[in-house]
Each structure stands twice: as structure tokens, then as C-alpha cells.
Amino acid sequence: MCNENCPCWDKNITHPRICPICDYIFKGNGWDGIDAHYKARHEKNTGELYKDWWSRMCDEHKAKR
Numbered sequence: 001m002c003n004e005n006c007p008c009w010d011k012n013i014t015h016p017r018i019c020p021i022c023d024y025i026f027k028g029n030g031w032d033g034i035d036a037h038y039k040a041r042h043e044k045n046t047g048e049l050y051k052d053w054w055s056r057m058c059d060e061h062k063a064k065r
């Protein structure tokens with residue numbers, strides 16, 4: 001189940017996966033490229049490391065699709 005700690009909480013993100021921060025659409029398989037995308041675009045702004053941000057993602061949203 002999603003929860004309010006999940007970066008995708010309260011956002012209608014199913015398929016395709018969409019960056020919950022900037023609405024970038026991931027065209028590959030599920031979240032392919034999210035690590036590079038987050039590190040390049042968001043890590044400095046959010047001040048949160050990718051691994052920490054990703055670890056807050058709920059199982060439902062972490063899934064490939």
C-alpha cells in the first residue's frame with residue numbers, strides 16, 4: 001500500500017512511470033533511468049540522497065509497472 005512517506009503519494013502514477021517531482025515521463029521499462037535522472041535533476045535541490053529517496057518509495061510504486 002502507498003503511504004504518505006512515498007514520493008508518489010497522492011499522485012496518480014501508474015504506467016508509464018512519471019517523475020513525482022518534475023513530471024518527466026520514463027519511456028523505458030518502469031523506472032529505468034530514475035537513478036540517473038534523480039541524481040542529475042533533483043538530488044541537489046531536495047538535499048536527499050537517491051538511495052534514501054528511493055527507499056521511501058512504497059512496494060507498489062517501486063514495482064516495475
Ligand SMILES: [Zn+2]
Pocket residue numbers: 001002003006007008009057058059060061
Ligand atoms: Zn507509493
Ligand SMILES: [Zn+2]
Pocket residue numbers: 019020021022023024037041042
Ligand atoms: Zn524529475
